[in-house]
Amino acid sequence: MKKILSLVLVTVLSFSLVGCGQASKNEKKNDNNKVIKVGASPTPHSDILKVAKPLVEKEGYELDIVVFQDYIIPNTALNEKELDANFFQHIPFLEQVKNEKKYDLDYTAKIHIEPLGLYSKKIKGLNEIKEGVRIAVPKDPTNCSRALRLLEKNGLIKLKSGELVTSKDIVENPKNLKIEELDSQQLPRVLDEVEGAVINTNYALEAELNPLKDALVLEDKDSPYANILVVRSEEKESDKIKVLTKALTSTEVKKYIEEKYEGSIIPTF
Template structure:
């Protein structure tokens, strides 16, 4: 019995050590994975990432792009480890999401700026806005505040001081404009139903709108809303993320953005 018990204990010990070794190998393999999964909005983020693929291939990495059409799931997917990084948002949005949801996320590089613009199918000039006109803006807090500040900068309304202002913070509205908050992705579709809409450039491009030609007013190039590569903090310094960050801010990508979007999207590096 003693010999049998000794044999069983030895087998368990060996299997336990083998299990630890296997787990260690798996963890190392995950850390050094040559496949990088990135979540991105279809336009322009996913298209920019397509240009990154050959650059990463030279470094021995394969880039997999997963497209998202909303502003919520990409950060959740990143935090839960479904993807290695995401590329769709600006810094204020990331910071707000981190605070609200307690996500342990960060970012590595600023890639480009997408100037937010006011579009209309009913008026040709911002001075044509009539009393009581309805203006649709994004309904997420950071982009809503950003849209309102764009109106203020063009002397259409006046707002209280603060970062995340809302329509309730309008202190002067001489034309008695009606501000409607709508999901950002739906704004191009509702354009025929409102007087005008302030639309993020990625959704404007998807809606076949040219920011430089079609926007009645547009953010200036000094906008603080640069789009970033978001990552998990515990993966920020991995070789794969470093390679991806370097490729996204390479001369080749800068030239691609400038040549393709001709000022409607501006490199931030």
């Protein structure tokens, strides 16, 4: 009888431990469902997310902001489910990545526009650009096209028609400019070496460049390159993504963008 009773107690204890273990797993899973992990560029994306964070918390979620210094890893991490969303890119860049990588990604909202600008430490106006000088531009296809189109619009070069162009598509170059394609994050660091560089606003701000004051020329404010909140297509209608989208398109975030960046970054909602 004692042996049977001992066996029963051991069995009950085993089931209790299994039950506790399962409960812990379920609790952990539920906790994870309340965490929204978002990849973002340092400036202005992570700053904007910090403004949205209290709004997310009011809805019962925790916002975990993961900062990335490049434009490649955030989409890979999102595709591999290491992130719930990312916020750093515009629509043409996302479409390019989807075509190349076959990622099943989509966006929920357009948040803001960051106009590309031409910056220089050596000149104060386009009329000072000399023959044969070096101009640096981003090397990724979409931003390279944007940069070259900006130079074209301001009369420095003429390009072939087409959505994506590179320096090889220049058909007229009156000043024989030497166009150098570099990683976007490197562009502010080469301003001492080149005549000018076309820089994304987020990297300009990190380098303490004011787009409205320091740029020789800027993209028009109606630029189609709106920065977006990107998610996996299967999660687009999930509760957590709806909460994040609502927070990022709130009046609080809009007011912050308008007051903080004073027109150098423009909300699109």
